[in-house]
Amino acid sequence: MDKDSFLARVGEYHKGGWRLALINATTVLAxxxxxxxxxxxxxxxxxxxxxxxxRETIGQAxxxxxxxxxxxxxxxxxxxxxxxxxxNVTGLGLDLKGQLYKTATKIPFSHSAxxxxxxxxxxxxxxxxVKKA
Amino acid sequence: MxxxxxPFGPQHPVLPEPIVLxxxxxxxxxxxxxxxxxxxxRGLEAMVERVEYTEMGFVVERICGICSFMxxxxxxxxxxxxxxxxxxxxxxxxxxxxxEISRIQSHLLWLGLGADAFGFENLFMHCWRMRExxxxxxxxxxxxxIIHSVNRIGGVKRDISDSELVAIVAKLDELGKxxxxxxxxxxxDASIRHRLSGVGVLPMEDARAVDAVGPMARASGVRIDTxxxxxxxxxxxxxxxxxxxAGDCLARVVVRMxxxxxxxxxxxxxxxxxxxxxxxxxxxxxxxxxxxxxxxxLEQPRGEVVYYVKANGTKYLERFRARTPTFANVPAMIxxxxxxxxxxxxxxxxxxxxxxxxxxx
Numbered sequence: 001m002d003k004d005s006f007l008a009r010v011g012e013y014h015k016g017g018w019r020l021a022l023i024n025a026t027t028v029l030a031x032x033x034x035x036x037x038x039x040x041x042x043x044x045x046x047x048x049x050x051x052x053x054x055r056e057t058i059g060q061a062x063x064x065x066x067x068x069x070x071x072x073x074x075x076x077x078x079x080x081x082x083x084x085x086x087x088n089v090t091g092l093g094l095d096l097k098g099q100l101y102k103t104a105t106k107i108p109f110s111h112s113a114x115x116x117x118x119x120x121x122x123x124x125x126x127x128x129x130v131k132k133a
Numbered sequence: 134m135x136x137x138x139x140p141f142g143p144q145h146p147v148l149p150e151p152i153v154l155x156x157x158x159x160x161x162x163x164x165x166x167x168x169x170x171x172x173x174x175r176g177l178e179a180m181v182e183r184v185e186y187t188e189m190g191f192v193v194e195r196i197c198g199i200c201s202f203m204x205x206x207x208x209x210x211x212x213x214x215x216x217x218x219x220x221x222x223x224x225x226x227x228x229x230x231x232x233e234i235s236r237i238q239s240h241l242l243w244l245g246l247g248a249d250a251f252g253f254e255n256l257f258m259h260c261w262r263m264r265e266x267x268x269x270x271x272x273x274x275x276x277x278x279i280i281h282s283v284n285r286i287g288g289v290k291r292d293i294s295d296s297e298l299v300a301i302v303a304k305l306d307e308l309g310k311x312x313x314x315x316x317x318x319x320x321x322d323a324s325i326r327h328r329l330s331g332v333g334v335l336p337m338e339d340a341r342a343v344d345a346v347g348p349m350a351r352a353s354g355v356r357i358d359t360x361x362x363x364x365x366x367x368x369x370x371x372x373x374x375x376x377x378x379a380g381d382c383l384a385r386v387v388v389r390m391x392x393x394x395x396x397x398x399x400x401x402x403x404x405x406x407x408x409x410x411x412x413x414x415x416x417x418x419x420x421x422x423x424x425x426x427x428x429x430x431l432e433q434p435r436g437e438v439v440y441y442v443k444a445n446g447t448k449y450l451e452r453f454r455a456r457t458p459t460f461a462n463v464p465a466m467i468x469x470x471x472x473x474x475x476x477x478x479x480x481x482x483x484x485x486x487x488x489x490x491x492x493x494x
Contacts, residue, residue: 076463099167121182
């Protein structure tokens with residue numbers, strides 16, 4: 001992603017009186033394990049009745065810049081996507097140092113964690129089928 | 134000056150659910166507050182990986198026991214939007230009737246907790262007694278007091294007969310009269326004013342700066358309410374959000390009190406305007422697999438909730454995300470706590486009406 005043009009777009013929303021409604025990440029798995037998957041990160045803004053988004057697709061090792069300089073509440077979403085998805089966010093307004101969530105699985109929405117859960121569910125289903133047969 | 138760190142929570146008399154704030158104090162003043170959540174993080178959003186989209190609504194309802202109806206409704210609205218499902222009119226009206234009744238029970242629950250926190254046990258009992266009557270309505274119409282499971286993708290599972298709707302309106306009127314007496318105590322009692330008036334003031338510009346939502350923002354004079362979009366039939370109702378301007382703890386109490394009255398009035402209007410008659414359709418059968426993505430917004434009792442759903446044409450969704458109002462109000466809570474006296478922290482935290490189950494999912 002182009003950090004400067006991204007921040008310029010976010011700055012325009014801020015100037016226009018929009019509020020930050022949500023920052024969301026989605027783990028997009030590749031078709032096979034050998035291909036690295038990506039993250040879709042979405043910044044959603046609301047102003048009265050309107051609702052608009054900025055979407056960036058980033059690699060697993062890529063970083064996204066914090067938007068805290070425009071929206072003070074961004075730190076919570078940014079700490080969340082860092083802790084749950086492992087996305088590197090630079091320039092956090094308030095760095096909670098991994099203390100926000102207490103999860104049993106470290107980075108539960110990482111590509112490897114999701115793949116492991118899906119494989120475990122498939123194995124459990126297969127075992128149940130064999131037992132039934 | 135020497136700084137002291139006092140952990141607030143995870144267990145505290147004013148907290149029905151666990152959250153931790155590490156309060157950094159200089160003398161008796163809070164200078165910093167660092168939140169930690171996650172004590173009841175259940176990973177519900179991750180369940181889309183193994184729960185089919187038709188069943189996921191039941192999981193979403195269980196995000197929280199206070200907002201369960203509207204979580205189910207928001208999930209169904211999102212899927213209906215992706216799958217282009219036309220929901221029958223009567224079902225749409227029934228949904229918003231239940232939604233407003235949910236708002237009443239949530240506010241009554243909170244007003245009771247608030248009264249308990251500032252040491253007014255009797256008021257707590259009155260509020261919760263009234264809330265029980267609302268839960269009776271839910272039990273009678275949905276079969277459940279807390280988890281209702283009445284929303285379905287395409288409509289609702291149960292109808293409410295016209296005569297029953299009239300009885301509900303009469304019941305709410307009766308409840309409204311009883312509530313007026315309780316509200317008078319909230320608004321005029323000297324001890325309540327002393328504890329809440331001028332405490333935890335969030336000015337309008339600060340509420341905007343931290344993107345506060347719901348009664349939290351409206352108590353600071355910010356005219357923000359998802360119902361103003363006119364979606365979900367609110368464009369057919371006379372509705373103007375309740376606003377207060379003081380921005381303090383008392384203003385947040387007053388907004389919720391007035392919203393109880395407003396929701397009773399909205400249910401009146403809804404019952405009057407909805408299509409009448411027995412046997413009207415309440416559900417559209419949904420077939421196929423969803424594909425696409427959408428954002429849906431609703432006004433829950435605590436403010437705007439945003440649902441994001443991404444579907445990939447299989448029976449499992451690729452992503453479900455709920456950004457709840459408490460999550461959006463945590464930055465406002467931190468802002469309020471900074472600079473206040475330690476003794477005021479419990480009331481300030483309570484007056485954002487924190488729902489930690491919603492926040493953590």
